[in-house]
Amino acid sequence: KAGVTQTPRYLIKTRGQQVTLSCSPISGHRSVSWYQQTPGQGLQFLFEYFSETQRNKGNFPGRFSGRQFSNSRSEMNVSTLELGDSALYLCASSLTTPRGETQYFGPGTRLLVL
Amino acid sequence: QQQVKQSPQSLIVQKGGISIINCAYENTAFDYFPWYQQFPGKGPALLIAIRPDVSEKKEGRFTISFNKSAKQFSLHIMDSQPGDSATYFCASEASNTGKLIFGQGTTLQVKP
Numbered sequence A: 001k002a003g004v005t006q007t008p009r010y011l012i013k014t015r016g017q018q019v020t021l022s023c024s025p026i027s028g029h030r031s032v033s034w035y036q037q038t039p040g041q042g043l044q045f046l047f048e049y050f051s052e053t054q055r056n057k058g059n060f061p062g063r064f065s066g067r068q069f070s071n072s073r074s075e076m077n078v079s080t081l082e083l084g085d086s087a088l089y090l091c092a093s094s095l096t097t098p099r100g101e102t103q104y105f106g107p108g109t110r111l112l113v114l
Numbered sequence B: 001q002q003q004v005k006q007s008p009q010s011l012i013v014q015k016g017g018i019s020i021i022n023c024a025y026e027n028t029a030f031d032y033f034p035w036y037q038q039f040p041g042k043g044p045a046l047l048i049a050i051r052p053d054v055s056e057k058k059e060g061r062f063t064i065s066f067n068k069s070a071k072q073f074s075l076h077i078m079d080s081q082p083g084d085s086a087t088y089f090c091a092s093e094a095s096n097t098g099k100l101i102f103g104q105g106t107t108l109q110v111k112p
Helices: none
Strands: A005-007 A010-013 A019-024 A031-038 A042-050 A053-057 A064-068 A074-078 A087-094 A109-113 B004-007 B010-014 B019-025 B030-038 B045-050 B056-059 B062-067 B072-077 B086-094 B100-102 B106-111
Touching: A005 A087, A010 A019, A019 A087, A019 A109, A031 A074, A031 B100, A042 A064, A042 B086, A042 B100, A053 A064, A074 A087, B004 B086, B010 B019, B019 B030, B019 B086, B019 B106, B030 B062, B030 B100, B045 B056, B045 B062, B045 B072, B072 B086
Parallel strands: A010 A109, B010 B106
Antiparallel strands: A005 A019, A019 A074, A031 A042, A031 A087, A042 A053, A064 A074, A087 A109, B004 B019, B019 B072, B030 B045, B030 B086, B056 B062, B062 B072, B086 B100, B086 B106
16 A cells, blocks of 8 residues: 655745645545644644544644645645745644544655745 | 653664653643654654553564653663664644644664
């Protein structure tokens, strides 16, 4: 079974631009969570989607948004990029809900904001 | 109440030795405690996880010890190997939130 895939793997943007990251969960998984990983802040939860609905959101500004499609694929969007948004963005999927079920992570998208 | 504190930040162990990483949590609503291993350029991969109804869980060379009253849990890697050199993250999750709260990570180096 294929793992979680994320595209693109690497991205360079400039301040003020916007970016869209994509995540394809493991086949059959319906829950997708997004995390931001930085050396200073570590791994931080962004939001979680299940059956196209955002069920939980972390403490990030409204510039960070996401959505999930009927095939469980998910996208994350960051508008008006700031230098501090440079990070590894990780997507994780789980079978039904991530409530105590294993979350399987993708390789991440490394975003550099110049 | 959402914090998970992990120590040490870095660890150097000789091949064949025992690696021990500790985590402490504050939120008593947490009821799922996984450990993830991350290699450079890769996403975190689940190593082992425990729920608070047991005090210990062992899978191969990896053991989680859990102390509910102290709100602490730890990862023990027995017979550590150079291939175990990676960054390890503990995490906690509460059933009513559905999100993982991660510790800051421990960089483990196993010397041959």
